[in-house]
Amino acid sequence: MNTASVPAGSPERGSLTKVVYILGRGRSGSTTLGQVLGAGNGFFYAGEIRYLWDPVLTHNTPCACGEQLSECPVWGKVLAELTHIDLDQIVRYQREVLRESNLVRLMRTRPDQAWPALAAFRDATDDLYSAIAKVTGCRVIVDSSKRPSHALVLRYAPSLAPYYVHLVRDPRASAYSWRNRQYSGGAGDQIRQRSSFDATLRWLLLNVSSELITYRTGRERLRRMRYEDFIAAPRDTIAELADWVGETLDESSFADERTVRVPVSHAIAGNPVRSRTGEVVLRDSGEWQRSQPSRDRLIATTVAAPVLHRYGYPFKP
Numbered sequence: 001m002n003t004a005s006v007p008a009g010s011p012e013r014g015s016l017t018k019v020v021y022i023l024g025r026g027r028s029g030s031t032t033l034g035q036v037l038g039a040g041n042g043f044f045y046a047g048e049i050r051y052l053w054d055p056v057l058t059h060n061t062p063c064a065c066g067e068q069l070s071e072c073p074v075w076g077k078v079l080a081e082l083t084h085i086d087l088d089q090i091v092r093y094q095r096e097v098l099r100e101s102n103l104v105r106l107m108r109t110r111p112d113q114a115w116p117a118l119a120a121f122r123d124a125t126d127d128l129y130s131a132i133a134k135v136t137g138c139r140v141i142v143d144s145s146k147r148p149s150h151a152l153v154l155r156y157a158p159s160l161a162p163y164y165v166h167l168v169r170d171p172r173a174s175a176y177s178w179r180n181r182q183y184s185g186g187a188g189d190q191i192r193q194r195s196s197f198d199a200t201l202r203w204l205l206l207n208v209s210s211e212l213i214t215y216r217t218g219r220e221r222l223r224r225m226r227y228e229d230f231i232a233a234p235r236d237t238i239a240e241l242a243d244w245v246g247e248t249l250d251e252s253s254f255a256d257e258r259t260v261r262v263p264v265s266h267a268i269a270g271n272p273v274r275s276r277t278g279e280v281v282l283r284d285s286g287e288w289q290r291s292q293p294s295r296d297r298l299i300a301t302t303v304a305a306p307v308l309h310r311y312g313y314p315f316k317p
């Protein structure tokens with residue numbers, strides 16, 4: 001977030017709050033993309049917002065700035081704007097609405113159809129993002145929650161203008177990360193490592209279901225992006241994304257083509273790199289290409305085979 005030169009009172013009263021919602025599978029570089037987008041003036045990278053309603057996160061897990069959420073200069077104020085929401089109730093509604101098995105029901109549901117849990121969760125969602133916009137003064141909120149069902153709820157929220165970025169990463173790189181890297185998840189619990197088969201099967205399901213939501217959101221509001229293309233040309237990619245959502249690239253957020261100036265972060269949940277600040281050079285380490293066992297790579301390639309060509313990945317990386 002860089003609100004230094006945002007006029008007081010932005011966003012304008014009555015205008016919609018833009019949300020850039022990153023879809024896709026975990027370990028696809030969504031935290032890095034969110035951070036880089038959030039470095040621009042008028043953009044706020046919030047992390048994985050869907051976890052905000054998790055009582056463990058809201059009470060016991062620190063924000064990327066190091067403070068507990070209630071003490072954080074951003075989330076403390078956001079939570080103070082939401083005291084009318086019954087946390088226990090909204091957690092129950094979220095569980096009901098965002099259940100993966102509900103994705104088709106969510107896609108079919110019209111705003112006027114009766115689904116009390118969806119109506120209540122939609123209202124809480126609208127209030128939450130509006131509170132973030134009010135507290136930060138930013139015009140665009142970047143959310144790397146990635147869940148297609150959560151993304152669909154945003155389209156019902158009357159104060160929001162969602163833009164969806166479907167971020168795809170080479171399934172072999174994703175599988176390598178799931179097998180080798182450990183860190184805490186949204187609610188502070190340890191995310192378990194996954195086998196190459198399990199990780200890639202989930203990669204396939206999440207990417208296919210991310211594509212399905214275009215039937216409800218419209219193609220003009222969804223962009224597919226490969227992590228590898230983003231990391232090859234970060235500044236150009238961010239300039240294109242900013243233009244897409246009706247903003248312009250904040251030139252001061254980049255020191256050069258691939259060095260971004262990351263401000264103090266208030267991202268919640270997700271990859272621990274969300275806490276880094278200062279000048280960050282964006283490049284892919286290529287570690288998975290050097291270190292991944294050939295058996296794991298073959299399994300990931302086989303499971304992802306139906307969509308490898310669709311996403312522009314060669315059978316043999």
Ligand SMILES: [Zn+2]
Binds near residue numbers: 067072266
């Ligand atoms: Zn914070």
